[in-house]
Amino acid sequence: MQETAIMNENFAVAILSGGQGRRIGFQNKPLLKLGSDSLISIIIKKLEKDLTTLLISANDDLKAYESYGYPVLLDLEPIQKGPLAGILSAMYYLRRKHPNISHLITVAGDTPFFPDNYVSSIITASQSQSDTIIMAQSNGRTHPVFSLWPITLYPALEKFMRGENYKVRLFAEQYKVKYLDFSAKNKQVTLDPFFNINYLEEYEHALKLFSQQKTNI
16 A cells, blocks of 8 residues: 555546536536536545645636645646646646656546546556656547646647647657557446537436435445
8 A cells, every 4th residue: 555655646637527517508617517516526436545736727707626635736838728738737837836747647537437447447557658748538439638648748738739730649659659449348338438518408317326326325
């Protein structure tokens, strides 16, 4: 247990919550409730067991996010440029405040059912490949927002963000990328562990799934 704690001191996690929620009526998705807790509260509880350095990337409702007790980082870019802008801000913060941290792990703020072993698995996978970006996959799909990023990529990312295309995979595929599979081993499980909420219908589905999970505990 002690070795794990020491190993994890070199890692931080950022919850990327800076989207505008256009497709769900401009609601701030991570602050939506599942049961009595918000999405971001559920996500934080999952992450706290593995890491002590948590960051929240957000551009709106800052006081609400600050209430969770972790640093809240605005995008460095004046125009919203998607998840990479949040990753850039988190790397910038870590370079200044936590120079001992070598890697940033990212999590989407609208994906409450991601695997409980996501952080521990991605840290383990990085041990022999410290210069590699590691991206989560499941059911044949890649989830670029769920990735591990070497902080040494900061200068390259800063330069990339001066361009016109801000896609996560476009940046990542210029470097070494490893894909880590989180597909459910139980074939009867149909839910993708990285199911995220974009539309009202998906939020309603998430409410049902969460209720079912509580019932089965």
